Amino acid sequence: MFLISIGIIALIAGFVLSAQQNQSSRYGIIARVAGIVLIGLGIFTTMFKTIDTGQVGVKTLFGKVEDDVLYSGLHVVNPLVEITSFDVKTQNYTMSAVHDEGMKSGDDAIRVLSADGLEVTIDLSVLFKVSASKAPTILRQIGDDYLDKIVRPVSRTAIRDNAVSYEAIALYSTKREEFQNRIFNAINSSFAKRGLVLEQLLVRNITLPESVKKTIESKINAEQDAQKMIFVLQKEKQEAERKRVEAQGIADYQKILSTGLSDKQLQYEAIKAQKEIALSPNSKVIIMGSTKGTPILINGN
Structure with a gap:
């Protein structure tokens, strides 16, 4: 449009100069030719519009929004048409109490009253995108400022409307997922009517009053x-x-010893033990006592 504007000015100036009966008339011819060239060049360049990846274009001619959508790529359009671009990639709108973390500077968290009358602070992230086919409707009914007109107020209202059904501790613990699903359904329904697609809703943080904590x-x-x-x-x-169990085992063992072992059995066990000692190469055996009694083995080492 800039070249066309300059061309028109040059063309008018050429006509003005050509009307004079002097040397300026020659400059008028040059100015008219230059104006025509600039206008032609401007029309040629404005006929080609490039839509970037992840965006769509909506055409407006003399204030009227056209229904057809320009997708990413090179397009030939009417030079008089204005193109408004819409981002159709996933967008993140965050409202947080942390400074500069959300879309608004400062504390932008959502403060709501729970069912038990306590103030709860909620950090929320909304992941959404513009429906490409609905871009003309959005421009016609809302404009290109859909973040402040739709995304922000709808999300905050859904949070407040649903939080009043839960007690503060339930929001923080047992009912958190249920609460998130309810506000997702509420926001999704409202977005769908306006050409927006809700992809995911993240309740990032729920802060309770200090007394409740x-x-x-x-x-x-x-x-x-x-x-x-x-x-x-x-x-x-x-x-x-x-x-x-240990005491019972000891008692059972003692009972077995007192009732189940005879003198001859004890004598036999003693002989077996002394025999093993006698077989040791480091032992010397001396037998003392009566042959009827239990032998005594003495280690000579």
Whole structure:
């Protein structure tokens, strides 16, 4: 459009100069020729539009949005058409309490009231993309500022509307996944009506009031202490059972010895033991006592 504008100016100037009956008329002819060349060059260059990868183009002619979509690549279009590009890749819109982590500077987390009247702070990331075929509708009904007009308010409203159904501790622990699924369905339904596709919803962090956090920590510590006590009691019980079994074994052994062994059997066992000692190369055997009694083996070493 810049070349066309310069060409028009040069063409007008050429006509003005050509109207004069002097040497300026020659410059007027040159200016008109230059203007025509610039206009032609401008029209030629504006006929070709390149749409980058991951984007689509929407054509607007004299304020009217056309329904056909230009996908990535080179296109020949009407030089008077304006092209508005839309990013159709996955986009991430984050609202976080951490400074400069979200789309807005500063603390941009969502603060909601739970069912028990406590204020809960939620960090949220919305992964979405623009439906390529719906880009003309988005431009016509919303404009190209769909982040602030649709993504942000719809997401924050869905969080607040659903958080009131849960208690703060449930949001933090047992009901977190259920809560995330509910707000996903709510946002997805609203996005679909406006040409946006919700891909994933991430409840990144849920921060409870300090008083609730201390209560949870106390409960966790109490549960851990109870688990430790159960372990200690089980260990003591196992040790007591081990000692009982050991004592029973000793008692059974003593009972066997007192009732099951005769003097002759004891004498026989003693002879066997002394025989093994006698067979040792380091032993010298001296037999003392009566032949009827139990022999005594003395190690000479």
